[in-house]
């Protein structure tokens with residue numbers, strides 16, 4: 374599965390802890406991330422992560438493009454709801470594309486815990502049938 378991991382600055386520590394806790398599961402998948410989030414995850418866990426641009430520099434849009442091309446399966450996005458982001462339109466656009474294309478999206482740690490268990494249980498295997506890369 375192709376999984377995107379994204380965290381705003383105030384949520385990066387939570388993302389590191391999440392990625393560390395579930396490293397054994399995440400390691401079985403293709404991981405993608407916005408620039409700084411990906412760097413932090415790589416440093417903390419040693420997981421291989423394909424890094425896009427940093428969020429404010431277009432990383433959210435790059436992940437959105439993958440979704441539009443049907444080349445992304447899940448999005449785990451730890452958003453900071455208390456801090457204004459300069460690239461808010463990009464964030465909204467990414468979440469909108471998840472809705473357009475029925476891509477499972479969680480935006481906080483509690484949702485991510487559910488998603489990772491569902492992933493481990495094979496609940497997202499339908500994505501393998503519809504993903505463009507597999508055709």
Ligand SMILES: O=C(CO)COP(=O)(O)O
Pocket residue numbers: 379380381382406407408409410411426427428429432433464
């Ligand atoms: O801003 C972000 C997502 O909107 C995250 O970007 P970084 O991972 O580069 O900090």
